[in-house]
Amino acid sequence: MSKKYVYFFGKDNSEGNATMKEVLGGKGANLADMASLGLPVPPGFTITTEACAEFGKIGKEAFFTQINDEVESHLSTLENATGKTFGKGPNPLLVSVRSGAAASMPGMMDTVLNLGLNDETIAAMIELTGNERFVMDAYRRFIQMFGDVVLGVEHHDFEVQLQAVKDEKGAKLDNDLSTDDLKEVIARYKNAVKNHTGKDFPQDPREQLWGGIEAVFASWDNPRAIKYRQLNDIRGLLGTAVNVQSMVFGNAGDDCATGVAFTRDPSTGENKYFYGEFLINAQGEDVVAGIRTPQQITLAGSKEWAASQNVSEEDRKNNYPSLEEAMPVQFKELDAIRKELEDHYTDMQDLEFTIEKNKLYMLQTRNGKRTAQAAVKIATDLVKEGLINEKEAVLRVEPASLDQLLHPVFVQASEDAAEKLIVGLPASPGAATGQVVFSADEAEKWASEGKDVILTRIETSPEDITGMHVSKGILTSRGGMTSHAAVVARGMGTCCVAGCGEVVINYAKKQFSVNGAVVKEGDWISLNGSTGTVYNGKIDTVDPALTGPFGEIMELADKYRKLGIRTNADTPHDAQVAVKFGAEGIGLTRTEHMFFEPEKIVSFRRLILVAEKVKKIKEIHNVDSVYDLNEEGHCCCSDDKYKEGKEAVKQYKQALAELLPLQKADFLGIFKALEGKPCTVRLLDPPLHEFLPQDEAGQREMAEQMGVSVEDIRNTVHGLHEFNPMLGHRGCRLGISYPEVTEMQARAICEAAAEVAGSQPEIMVPLVGNVKELAIQKAHILKVIAQVEEEKGTKLHVLIGTMIEVPRAAMTADEIAVEADFFSFGTNDLTQMGCGFSRDDAGKFLGDYVAKGIYDYDPFQVLDSKGIGRLVETAVKYAREVRPDIKLGICGEHGGEPKSIEFCHKVGLKYVSCSPYRVPVARLAAAHAAIKND
Ligand code: PEP
Ligand code: MG
Secondary structure (H helix, E strand, O other): OOOOOOOEOOOOOOOOOHHHHHHHHHHHHHHHHHHOOOOOOOOEEEHHHHHHHHHHHHHHHHHHHHHHHHHHHHHHHHHHOOOOEEOOOOOOOOEEEEEEEEOOOOOOOOEEEEOOOOOEEEEEHHHHHHHHHHHHHHHHHHHHHHEEEEEOHHHHHHHHHHHHHHHOOOOOOOHOOHHHHHHHHHHHHHHHHHHOOOOOOOHHHHHHHHHHHHHHHOOOHHHHHHHHHHHHHOOOOOOOOEEEEOOOOOOOOOEEEEEEOOOOOOOOOOOOEEEEEEEEOOOOOOHHHOOOOOEOHEEEEHHHHHHHOOOOHHHHHHOOOOOHHOOOHHHHHHHHHHHHHHHHOOOEEEEEEEEEOOEEEEEEEEEEEEHHHOOOOOOOOOOOOOOHHHHHHHHHOOOOHHHHHOOOOOOOHHHHHHHHEEEEEEOOOEEEEEEEEEOHHHHHHHHHOOOOEEEOOOOOOOHHHHHOOOOOHHEOOOOOOHHHHHHHHHHHOOOEEEOOOOOOEOOOOOOEEEEEEEEOOOOOEEEEEEOOOEEEOOOOOOOOOHHHHHHHHHHHHHHOOOOOOEEEEOOOOHHHHHOOOOOOOEEEEOOOHOOOOOHHHHHHHHHHHHHHHHHHHHHHHHHOOHHHOOOOOOOOHHHHHHHHHHHHHHHHHHHHHHHHHHHHHHHHHHHHHHHOOEEEEEOOOOOOOHHHHOHHHHHHHHHHHHHOOOOHHHHHHHEEEEHHHHOOOOOEEEEEEEHHHHHHHHHHHHHHHHOOOEEEHHHHHHOOOOHHHHHHHHHHHHHHHHHHHHEEEEEEEOOOEEEEOOOHHHHHHHHHHHHHOEEEEEEHHHHHHHHHOOOOOOOHHHHHHHHOEEEEEEEOOOOOOOOHHHHHHHHHHHHHHHHOOOOEEEEEHHHHHHHHHHHHHHHHHOOEEEEEHHHHHHHHHHHHHHHHHO
């Protein structure tokens, strides 16, 4: 039997159901499902995503021939179900042709409405409805949409014609055009089509239908759809389905309406009332297009909206009544459906409905897009309401989305003191401060220069998606809570204030005016997306509260996760922030960052300046440590040489003596902040040249400070120059050359640990590739531990381990594990050395690599599980063979990335370590990994 590509949906005879999202797309599957539930769904049929894939593979001609009969037979089933005829009177069947993939991609692909209208069917429609103006309006909308989407005529070419007729007739709004005016618009639209395509507007409904199907399939691969899938990491889908559905009209008179609604508030997750917007006598797109101000579904919502917009009760009632007031019967029915659908899908739904001649129809339901704040609130509420269990609640919150909740909010006092410009709609919560730009392109340009920008537009469209993505906040002067800007911003977690009608934007002058104030490109403004307030200037921010539903979901995550979560922190403050976010210890303290502090860098530079000389003197005298050299002994060289050497040794020892208490103070602070939680401290890692000034002025300054000649400094810098420093004299190689530095650091750690009760230091040797490197460094560390224990009269509990960041270390992990209490996978360097991509330069080409599918993701962001992951797995296996209880963790950037965390869970690491602000993301991702894989 040949493959089935078309599925009918309608009362009593739906062929599909909600489990078939992969093939029917989300919209098609849920339409079939709603129809089966007995809800009022206009019937239609869905052409599958497999059809889209086949269309792409064998081409339009061959594929359309293949499915022609199947589409025809479903069309005739649709005619029977509706009692209408496609392309003919007296009761013509008109259809919408809409896209719908398995993952929702709102507004990214194409749609054609009112398909089936032609010069013949409009006559029948006029006869049928007795409303010639409505039919003409539908026809001109159809020509415009079909012309744009299917025939490739620029949207602009139609807009010019419409505006010309409006100007000639003195009409302000589209609604002011009479029936005859609309006929004139239709004639001009047809001309525009003929001018562009060289052909008349197609009158054959079947030609229209196949044109619509082709356009929707093709829109799967339009640039904005591709970009949207990239940004949202939507992969592995076959394509879009096409839903051909009988039309119902929300614009056939004042007993008609159309709207979109969410069963709970998608911004906050609150379940106070039915949240949504509608317009009377309007067609679907009008509500989201932001041309008219939409009305609220409920009376309560309407009153709240009026209060926020300074609309009087009188004005509200007369001009913006709620659906509850304007159409109480249909409201009640819709409200009951809201409850039924939430119970059925056990999740917040995003609904589209139309009321035609007082009859309610459901056009779509899907799990609603929501902010992270709403996701957390809804998930925890649904558990309390008994609709889902705890594990399901954990899975309902996307780990990466938590990022939105962890970022600062405005300092109240600072916000109170700020100059308020205007209040718009609180379209997407959060706080944003940035410089105003007026186009998505400018937003991208400025953001690439490291600037914080607020994208300010009359309204946004899908072409703006990349610019919106890089903006800190979005401000629009038009559009409601379901406008493009609002929906997309919420999805991205970007703060957005929409529909600020009083903001008058002048793109040409690159400025906007509001209540007498003028704001120009580059000026700073601030947005509070939770209240809709726009402020002049910058506002200070603070960290957010971590209690309430957020705390509840974190508690559930902790209940189900198996991985421990640590943080990468170099300061007591970072450690405190991370602990507040739930970190169970530090997985990486990079000690080099401490050396850059002004007081330390002077001593350290002094040490670097003489280090090479001291090394040579040690070699001459054949001693291991600089402390084995003293002023009296070891004089086997000429007087002059010895004098110079003596001075170098003195300076070296002095620098170490100066650094010790400073380093110790660092560790004291960190150990205290950790209150007994474990702390992995890594010994010095970067090449020494990083600590010296490379420029002339800096070298001059250093020379003065050190009391040496500029020449000396220049020579040292020159001597430290390496062609490939990342593979050069760094990591444990420094400790091998200058063991006194290892010992100084080990002593600072041990002395601090001895003074802070309960400290659990873990000393980590970086960049080990050969077990002997670790063994040598370990001997120095053990010597210091024994000394400090004796001096302090206390027993220290110090683990000694290594990073696994050199491929050779992974492949010889069985040897290294003999010497190591723990391994921490340094997957930044492991990726660099394993893939052979320079961490500093790979940005130039990795974008192309990902675009071409050579790597699925940038391997520095998402662990390359096939390659670098295999090195990790191998090391884990080898290490456990010789030391089953070895402590294994990861401290590369991948430790805070959800997909990589799932990999770490699967290979059985004990913990992941990430930056403080990623800790909650990691906790939740670890719970996802455990729930999905165990
Ligand atoms: C690593 O290489 O993964 C690591 C954590 O070390 P760094 O990024 O400091 O090189
Ligand atoms: Mg490293």
